[in-house]
Amino acid sequence: MLVVEKYTEQEQTRRESLKKIQDLGINPYPAEEYKTNATSQEIKEGFKKKSVCLAGRIMSRRIMGKASFIELKDFKGKIQVYINRDEICPKEDKTMYNDVFKKYLDIGDIIGVEGDIFTTKVGEISVRAKKIKILSKSIKPLPVVKTDTEGKIYDDFKNTELRYRQRSIDLIVNENSWDVFEKRTEIYNHIRTLLNKEGYMEVETPILQSVAGGAAAKPFITHHNSLDIPLYLRIANELYLKRLIVGGKEGVYEFAKDFRNEGMDKTHNPEFTMLELYVAYKDYHWMMKFIENVFEKTVKSVCGKTVIKYGNTEINFKGPYKKISFFESIKKETGDDISKMTEQELFKYCKSKKIETKKSMGRGKLFDAVFGFFCEKKLIQPTYITNYPIEMSPLTKKHRTEEGLTERFELFINGKEIANAYSEQNNPIEQRESFKEQMKLANKGDDEAMLIDNDFLKALEYGMPPTSGIGIGMDRLTMILTNKKSIQDVLFFPQMKPENK
Secondary structure, eight states: OOOOOOOOHHHHHHHHHHHHHHHTTOOSSOOSOOOOOOOHHHHHTTOSOSEEEEEEEEEEEEEETTEEEEEEEETTEEEEEEEEHHHHOOSSOOHIIIIIIIIIOOTTOEEEEEEEEEEOTTSOEEEEEEEEEEEEOOOSOOOOOEEOTTOOEESOOOOHHHHHHTHHHHHHHOTTHHHHHHHHHHHHHHHHHHHHHTTOEEOOOOSEESSOOSSSOOOOEEEETTTTEEEEEOSOOHHHHHHHHHTTOSEEEEEEEEEOOSOOBTTBOSEEEEEEEEEETOOHHHHHHHHHHHHHHHHHHHHSSSEEEETTEEEEOOSOOEEEEHHHHHHHHHSOOOTTOOHHHHHHHHHHTTOOOOTTOOHHHHHHHHHHHHTGGGOOSOEEEEOOBGGGOTTBOBOSSSTTBBSEEEEEETTEEEEEEEEBOOOHHHHHHHHHHHHHHHHTTOTTSOOOOHHHHHHHHTOOOSEEEEEEEHHHHHHHHTTOSSGGGGSSSOOOOOTTO
């Protein structure tokens, strides 16, 4: 059935204006390059040439008979443009001003302006237009944003759900929205520069994988028609990066898009970015010092200092960071040593503490549930939780001196896990046994248990040097460094539930 589009009165008026512009023989969507020689910022900072050519979006208009002012927004800011009828229409035909500019152009339209720089009587650097050109006619009105003389903003596009669903509009009308994403890019670039200086190689690994490995998570499943096999969107890229270490690289890293078919909340999105780094001949002690240095330098570069404000809390990224072992942290909060408890004892313990559990949970997930319930939210300053139990760490080397523990740490900041690192398991026999233990959990109903990846095991059998690896949640790190409470604020296009649900 053909759906008849319905337009608001403003949308209908704009479509009529579009038609009238086209009837005048003007193409409101030209294909050719529009050559600019200046931005609003360059003009305000003392552009050397008097004549300029710039382009941008009309954000406001003041029409006063034969002369008008518009506020033009380009990539670098806003600038006032003065438009005089007789200057843009020097001949008898005044259609461009009287009809096109005054009647048919609207706030939101994108135009090019050629003219001269001048300063108004009140001292505002502006552009006196000699020629204007329509570059893109807007047929949907922007939300109206007004700023009073004291700088207070009214009628801003503040509805968070609308901002996430219509990010392009948010970026147009909210002055600080771009700041978050520019800082996000700055964070990535600084870390990338530090890793490149170490000689580590940035690589790409498959997003579609035949085995969803490298993390305890539920994958998205798809099907390859030609090969007639199931494939998984990766939940992690760890096992592929380790294969590159087997292949002979000292260090490899990837800013990877990972996908996990799990719940959504303020710190979880089904599609997210992880930085994973693997370095040969290192262990988890080395990685603690290295990543501490990376974080300290990155925060200093991006934020200007190592102590930043997140909400009402000051977070100090200057090392050294506090260290406490997994079971010590639980004992500190509860007074209980749960390290030797059996699976059944852990179920009883969780029940007594009103910790939610599932029948499919093994000893490792029960340990994790206790830690999450009592400890996580209290780890505000950067803190390494070290020496996790074997049951929680199937890809990790056993601790060299502590029975039943592994050489693993997680970095917590502001009550959330930001990074996870190991001395990587490089014994192929022990790794296979760990995978088998995971399969037992899968058979009990744990849909996050790791599957056996035989191709990875085959690579490991050729010999992988002692290696340390780390995964860093880049979205969560960006949240902290931009002072944002929701992961949706640091993703251009976060996953949203359908509007009709």
